[in-house]
Amino acid sequence: MAQQLDRLKETPSQTAGPYVHIGLTPNICEIHGIYEEDLGTRMVNDKTRGERITVKMRIFDGTGAVIRDALIEIWQADADGLHNSPSEPRGKADPNFTGWGRQASDAETGVFTFETIKPGRVPFLDDRPQAPHISLWIVARGINLGLQTRMYFGDEEKANAEDPVLSRLEHQHRGPTLIAQREGDTYTFDIHLQGEKETVFFDV
Amino acid sequence: MRNVKPETGGFFQRVRSWHPPAFAPGYKSTVVRSPQRAPISFGNTLSEITGPVFGREILGPLDNDLTLNYAKPGESAIGPRIIVYGQVLDERARPVPNVLVEFWQANAGGRYRHKKDGYLAPLDPNFGGCGRTITDEDGNYSFLTIQPGAYPWPNGINDWRPAHIHFSIFGHGFVQRLITQMYFEGDPMIWQCPIVRTIPDKRAIETLVAALDMEATVPMDARAYKFDIVLRGRRSTMFENKLEGN
Ligand SMILES: [Fe+2]
Numbered sequence: 467m468a469q470q471l472d473r474l475k476e477t478p479s480q481t482a483g484p485y486v487h488i489g490l491t492p493n494i495c496e497i498h499g500i501y502e503e504d505l506g507t508r509m510v511n512d513k514t515r516g517e518r519i520t521v522k523m524r525i526f527d528g529t530g531a532v533i534r535d536a537l538i539e540i541w542q543a544d545a546d547g548l549h550n551s552p553s554e555p556r557g558k559a560d561p562n563f564t565g566w567g568r569q570a571s572d573a574e575t576g577v578f579t580f581e582t583i584k585p586g587r588v589p590f591l592d593d594r595p596q597a598p599h600i601s602l603w604i605v606a607r608g609i610n611l612g613l614q615t616r617m618y619f620g621d622e623e624k625a626n627a628e629d630p631v632l633s634r635l636e637h638q639h640r641g642p643t644l645i646a647q648r649e650g651d652t653y654t655f656d657i658h659l660q661g662e663k664e665t666v667f668f669d670v
Numbered sequence: 671m672r673n674v675k676p677e678t679g680g681f682f683q684r685v686r687s688w689h690p691p692a693f694a695p696g697y698k699s700t701v702v703r704s705p706q707r708a709p710i711s712f713g714n715t716l717s718e719i720t721g722p723v724f725g726r727e728i729l730g731p732l733d734n735d736l737t738l739n740y741a742k743p744g745e746s747a748i749g750p751r752i753i754v755y756g757q758v759l760d761e762r763a764r765p766v767p768n769v770l771v772e773f774w775q776a777n778a779g780g781r782y783r784h785k786k787d788g789y790l791a792p793l794d795p796n797f798g799g800c801g802r803t804i805t806d807e808d809g810n811y812s813f814l815t816i817q818p819g820a821y822p823w824p825n826g827i828n829d830w831r832p833a834h835i836h837f838s839i840f841g842h843g844f845v846q847r848l849i850t851q852m853y854f855e856g857d858p859m860i861w862q863c864p865i866v867r868t869i870p871d872k873r874a875i876e877t878l879v880a881a882l883d884m885e886a887t888v889p890m891d892a893r894a895y896k897f898d899i900v901l902r903g904r905r906s907t908m909f910e911n912k913l914e915g916n
Contacts, residue, residue: 473762475685476684476685479849485774490838495785497798527703528703533703535786539847541717553842556716565722566722603844610700611690612848660703666710668710668712669686670845
């Protein structure tokens with residue numbers, strides 16, 4: 467026998483279910499008057515530094531149908547690559563940028579829209595700069611454990627090519643599933659839960 | 671407020687076998703929504719280690735009282751009054767202070783205030799179904815609500831959800847993000863629920879069952895259920911592998 471490590475086990479996940487918006491974006495499902503506004507709707511204000519962008523995302527299931535009952539949260543660095551978080555050791559991030567967004571999709575089109583800024587670069591474990599990216603967490607009915615992935619930017623070819631995460635993907639042809647395409651100030655990012663174009667998800 | 675230096679270590683690897691698998695055909699919705707390829711792992715960078723933190727200024731005075739936060743003045747939601755309380759801890763058994771906990775649930779008849787829920791049980795005009803709070807310095811949280819009802823759902827022809835409350839919990843790092851459901855001690859419906867049964871290990875399921883706590887019950891007012899939540903723990907920065915001059 468040895469001493470006990472006395473670790474606890476993480477609380478097991480359960481699906482967010484079909485009514486996740488009641489809890490997390492109640493104003494979207496017409497429950498008004500409890501919260502003034504849904505949390506995570508506004509990431510930027512007039513004073514936020516950096517390049518304003520719009521990110522439009524969609525999620526497709528294994529039959530190719532767009533999902534309309536999911537919820538996406540995003541987390542990203544500010545224009546200088548700093549996070550608005552007490553756990554950020556490198557300095558103070560832009561106080562006018564939350565870095566965190568939460569959205570339901572449009573009920574008809576399934577499009578999630580985030581108004582944000584393009585993030586700066588965040589170092590990898592060995593201090594190499596990562597390409598600019600946005601972290602995603604996806605929950606919905608039929609998803610038992612929130613899905614983690616990242617969105618990279620299609621117009622950052624050089625940074626993407628040297629990114630420590632993208633470049634170590636064993637199946638390099640899957641890399642493009644993580645890259646959003648730019649048109650004007652809007653990036654489009656389609657997420658596929660299954661199939662030929664299945665998005666790379668992370669266990670991090 | 672105690673001034674504790676925030677920890678910046680990476681998180682312990684998630685024990686995925688303790689969680690339900692993505693593909694769990696007893697819960698039919700997972701069949702076309704489960705990724706089929708192995709997820710990719712890499713060590714936590716600051717994108718994973720950091721996360722949003724919310725101040726108490728976002729909270730309204732009734733955010734942690736679902737009996738009143740949607741009720742007309744002088745009225746309250748119908749159903750057995752309960753207090754749900756507990757502590758948010760990490761895998762190292764340390765309290766997780768100042769984190770946002772959100773919850774949502776059906777009303778006492780098992781009906782959600784949602785246009786896609788057409789269950790026969792009526793809406794309660796005084797019940798919205800959501801609330802939130804922030805843990806204190808010792809990781810404690812509590813809220814007042816009514817006990818939700820069980821409800822049928824389209825999966826098999828006769829599947830029912832046990833009474834449950836949905837929980838969303840933030841940690842201090844984005845990869846601690848967790849959604850789960852709390853069940854009630856003694857409910858025989860728990861063990862036949864296809865969603866509960868996506869979790870492979872019975873001991874894991876038992877950690878989702880809140881205990882009736884008569885000591886914390888408020889006499890002549892509300893019974894109490896205790897539900898502790900464990901988030902992923904961080905490695906101590908003492909062991910981080912980035913050496914000076916490296
Ligand atoms: Fe539910």
